[in-house]
Amino acid sequence: MTTDHDPDRPAVSGDETVKSEPRRKTIDSPYIHRLQRRHFLIFDVLPIFGTVAAVAFLLVRPFGIVDFALLFVMWVVTGLGITVGYHRLFTHRTFKAAPWVGAGLAIMGSMAGQGAVVSWVALHRRHHEYSDRAGDPHSPNLSGAGWGGRLRGLMHSHFLWMRRHEYPNVVHYAPDLLKDRGLVRVARLYYWWVGLGLLIPTVLGGLLTLSWTGTVAGLLWGGFARMFILEHTVWAINSFLHMFGTRAYESRENSHNGGVFALLTFGESWHNNHHAFPTSPSFGLNWYRLDPGYWLIRSLAALGLAWDLELPSDERMAAKRISGKSTAAGNAAAA
Template sequence: MVGVQPAAYIPEPEFGANGSTPRKKAISNPYLHRLQRRHFLLFDVLPIFGTAAAFAFLAVHPIGATEIALLFSMWLVTGLGVTVGYHRFFTHRSFKAASSVATALAVLGSMAGQGGLVSWVALHRRHHECSDREGDPHSPNLAGDGLTGRLRGLAHSHFLWMRRHEYPNIIHYAPDLIKNRALVRVARLYYYWVLLGLLLPALVGGLVYQSWEGAVSGLLWGGLVRIFVLEHIIWAINSFLHMFGTRPYESRENSRNGGVFALVTFGESWHNNHHAFTDSASFGLNWYRLDPGYWLIKMLSVCGLAWDVKIPSAERMEARRKPENGNPVPSTTA
């Protein structure tokens, strides 16, 4: 998973000698770094203070069923927007969907405040290309050996990398998205969608309690606390699940499964499974592994709103499975 990025920055293409091939896969300049710092402060640091404010505000307005319902419902829909929409649909194209579904997923994913759609997709595709190697924007395994190196790597991959990093050239990594004009129009409204995700719970809180205190409480719990909780759940996949967990399948990076977190991550914690089969709509791969993101995709499929849902065959999964004796399996295509 990747985190927060500029909403819709499209760099000028840099062409090679033949005038057609982009020269650079990643771009770094002061303008981009300013955008990254601004986004980092607004959507990574501010929710920390917003969460602290929510607890302080309990002295003015105690939490009730409305706040709990807003926190859960907004966490659920925006979390699915990121995991099913940004990740499985737009990045990996693991299924096809109706244009109305694509738009809804783009809007809900944007409301999570974890970055503009095109930038998010480009960063995640670069992550898979360079995973746990030079060029990976958020690997925890490139900061040195020993306890100090591991702690420094976890801090970088979980949170600090978003302050400043190379920006992937979206012309190289996300040409399919920038060719879709309707989608780009939705993506360019990223900051408005984030604002909508804050105003909606504030409006509901104000209407339910008929007071400004209710509106503030709704904003805090359904908005800032929700962003804080979802962000750290998603970021833990970047950090902890590239260092700790099980590895049932061969993959060239250090991705791990953390099945105990499957529900709260919408199935994304089957991370080794995902890296082994990047085009799979199911991360759990088997029916008995909890995967709420895949449940949504199956529901959309049953309703005729999604199709061509990709799942690896049993033979393909067996070919990638690590043998119990630890000997490597010959590499196959993912």
């Protein structure tokens, strides 16, 4: 990434040369930590209790087709918003899209409750910069050796890191997004979009069943349980897939593939593929690997709403391929 001004280069004004301070990559302040704790409690902890309440509500109202439809549709909408919008479009710029398509994907991703789009992108770009090294916000491999260290690492990377962490400076990590006024407006309304993601299934649950129990069930299943399921599948990529799975390609970190979870994660579980080729819009890389996120991008491209989809060449993939090596050997190569 480049910015309009290199902070390490002296700024010249007339005959004077003024040395500027290097731009800080992270911001660490009590105010930001309070915001992080609040977000953690509301959007990460509360869905756990909401899911427990949904299960308990089965004593009042059995799980029905309306509940399943609301859960499934909202999960698909918000999940695609994260993988196609937040991740592949805005973080890695793996394709280009019409402005209204980008705004729609950002809203869909915002309803997942995983953070505003600009902050999410900054965090993920920092993750790629320091993956599995000091500075990575959520590596499971930096908490010591042995089973105790691995368990601490998994707990940290899967869930606990969100309580308090250094906040990536969005001016450094996401200057391109800050120049997009429409996207910044969407990001500023983040809490409203999360509320909309809870309101939609609540209202539809009531209207489709014409009952207050359907209204409550819509909120619990299409709202909180949907958030819980999506969050933990996304977080498992940060945690488990940086410890376990298969490695098809050489990469400098400890990323792995978990192809069995490809549909559940909208293609995100081809994680080693992604780290090896982060600018590829396809995480599966081959047609026979399930990748619903790429299917949506291809559909948008067929409609003329997305373009500049560049997959790595066969030669480039062959150069990085780990041939005849076991997962253990792949792990050693990444260490």
